[in-house]
Amino acid sequence: MNADAQAQTQPSAGSFFELVLLVAEAAVEPVSDALDALDALSVSVEDADALTPAEQALFGEPGMPPPKEGWNRSRVVALFNNEAAAREAAELLAPQDFFGDGQVLGVRAVAEQDWVRLTQSQFEPVEITPTFWIVPSWHEPPAGAQQVLRLDPGLAFGTGTHPTTRMCLRWTARHGAQGQRVLDYGCGSGILAMGAAKFGAREIVAVDIDPAAVESTRLNAENNHVQLQSGLPDLARGEFDLVLANILATPLKVLAPLLCAHVRAGGQLVLAGILARQADELIEAYAPWVQLSVSDEEDGWILMTATRA
Known part of the structure; x- marks a missing residue:
């Protein structure tokens, strides 16, 4: 958990001001709620001790509670439309009981930005193989790209930038899916399902427990002119030639x-979604049915595959 962003409004080009606060763990939630009520455009929270010996790591897998709910000291940054609003928020917050021993670190101007262009500049085409690329809608496909998936950042996981996604797509590109019935379990953006379609799958079912992911998959499939079925997990019925699941180790074991x-x-x-150190756990969990092995590795993440006997 590196940041807890609660953005209500996307800023357009113009001058904005940030109110920067230092607050204790217990004050983060009430302070964030108060800033929201004071019409902050966004509120972000980060570890005030980041990059120091006192830095704390907050993490957890789905279904597993994080070891700690927050940092001892948090830096809270609220974005406002103008300086007067930022300073007024600081004056209103400082005397509140829930602010406790918090500190107002200051109000600072945010440089004028073209926010859309800035966001887009952070997402470049992603190479899966020399001929297979993930390309945002505002980019032209690279020269030599024979297979292209158009995908923009969205609500669901899977834009091709994470090693686990790239490894799954690379496996499909190398092995193909010609004429196969394919299941993408935990589909996120639908990127793995669409990758299978690009390599010849005849029938594709993409499922996720998150309705937003199901809708994202449907829209992305339409944008890429791909035919597939997307829905909640009960849509997955029967047997498939290829089953893809890019989740995390704990739910994969379950x-x-x-x-x-x-x-x-x-x-x-x-x-996929498995760290190299978790390989033996997955091999043991799947041993009653298949013999898993590591077939790819990137940045500490591994891809594990098996053939059903």
Whole structure:
């Protein structure tokens, strides 16, 4: 957990001011709520001790509670339309009981930006193979790109920038999916399902527990002229030639019997979202059904695959 952003309004080009506060862990939530009520355009929270010996790591996998809910000291940054609003918010917050021993570190101007252009500049085309690329809508495909997926940053995970996504797509590009029935379990943006479509899959089912991901997959498929079915997990029925699941190690272990049941005899299982140190855990969890092995590795993440006997 590196930041807790609560953006209500996307700023357009213009002059903005940030109010910067230092608050204790217990004050973060009431202070953030108060800033929201004071019409802050956005509120972000970060570890005030980042990059020092006192820095704290907050992390956790789905279904597992984080070891700690917040940092001992947090830097809270609120964005306002103008300087007067930022200073008024500081004056109103300082005497409040819930502000406690918090400090107002200052109000500072934010340089004028073209926010849309700035956001777009952070997302470049992503190479999966020399001929297969993920390309945002505002870019032209690179020379030599024979297969292209158009994908912009959105609500659901999966833009091709994470190693786990790239490894799954690279596996599909190398092995193909011609004529196969494919299941993308935990589809996020639908990127793996669409990748399978680009390499010849005849029927594709993409499922996720998050309705926003299901809708994102549907819209992305339309934008890429790909035919697939997207829905909640109960949409996945029967056996598939290829089952893809890019989630995380803990839910992958829980899902082992379900995912393996969806792989037909002779079919392929491709799993990602796994750290290299977690390989033995996954091998053990899936041993009753398949023999997993590591088939790719990138930046400490691994891709594990198996063929159903």
